[in-house]
Amino acid sequence: MPKSINELIMQYFQSHPNKDLPHGPVVDWVTKQYLKENPTPPRDPWRAIRKLHQDGILIKVSKGIYRYEPHNTKQKVIFDFSDEIKEKIFERDGYKCVVCGRGREDGVELCADHIKPKDKGGDNSIDNGQTLCMEHNLIKKNYSQTEAGKRFFIKLYQKAVKMNDKKIINFCKCVFDCYDIHGINGHITRPKIKDRKEEAK
Numbered sequence: 001m002p003k004s005i006n007e008l009i010m011q012y013f014q015s016h017p018n019k020d021l022p023h024g025p026v027v028d029w030v031t032k033q034y035l036k037e038n039p040t041p042p043r044d045p046w047r048a049i050r051k052l053h054q055d056g057i058l059i060k061v062s063k064g065i066y067r068y069e070p071h072n073t074k075q076k077v078i079f080d081f082s083d084e085i086k087e088k089i090f091e092r093d094g095y096k097c098v099v100c101g102r103g104r105e106d107g108v109e110l111c112a113d114h115i116k117p118k119d120k121g122g123d124n125s126i127d128n129g130q131t132l133c134m135e136h137n138l139i140k141k142n143y144s145q146t147e148a149g150k151r152f153f154i155k156l157y158q159k160a161v162k163m164n165d166k167k168i169i170n171f172c173k174c175v176f177d178c179y180d181i182h183g184i185n186g187h188i189t190r191p192k193i194k195d196r197k198e199e200a201k
C-alpha cells in the first residue's frame, strides 16, 4: 500500500527528532518518495505540514520551520483515511453522499467523513467512514459546532443559576429557545427551568 503524504512527512520528521526543519527540504523529500509509488506528485504537501501543526503533532518554530518533539506531542498521532481506505468507503456507499444520495455524476465532490471524529477517538477504519458531499460534510461540521455551543451554554446557565445572575440566566434561556425554534441539537436536553416566573424577574 503506498504511503500517504502524512505518513511520509511524519517519517521525515520522526527521523530528525527535536530539530528545526525548514519545510522546503521536507517537501522535496516527501515529493520524491511519493513519486516512487504514485504517478503524479502529491497534492499540497505544504498544507499537510500546516495541518499536522494545527493538529498538535508538529511544532511551528517560525515561518516555514517546524519541529517534531516525540515527548512533546499528542501521543496519538492523528492520520487521515489513506487513499485506499477512502476509495473503499466510497465504493461501499456506491459513490454517493449517504445523506442526499448525490454523486459525482450530479456534479458534487465527495469526501470521506469520520463518523466518530478523530479528536473524539474515532479511528481511520472503513467502518468509521461515510461518504458525504461537501455540503453535508460542512453541515455535519457546523452541527458539531452548535453542539459544543449548546453544551457550553448549559454550563454557563448552571453557573449563572448558582450565582443567581439573572441577566445571564435570561440570556441563556433565549439561546436555548433559539436552538428550539430552529430545531437544532434537540438531542441535547436543555436544562429544566423550575420556576420561569421567578427567574424572569
Ligand SMILES: [Zn+2]
Pocket (backbone or CB within 6 Å): 097, 098, 099, 100, 101, 102, 132, 133, 134, 135, 136
Ligand atoms: Zn449530500
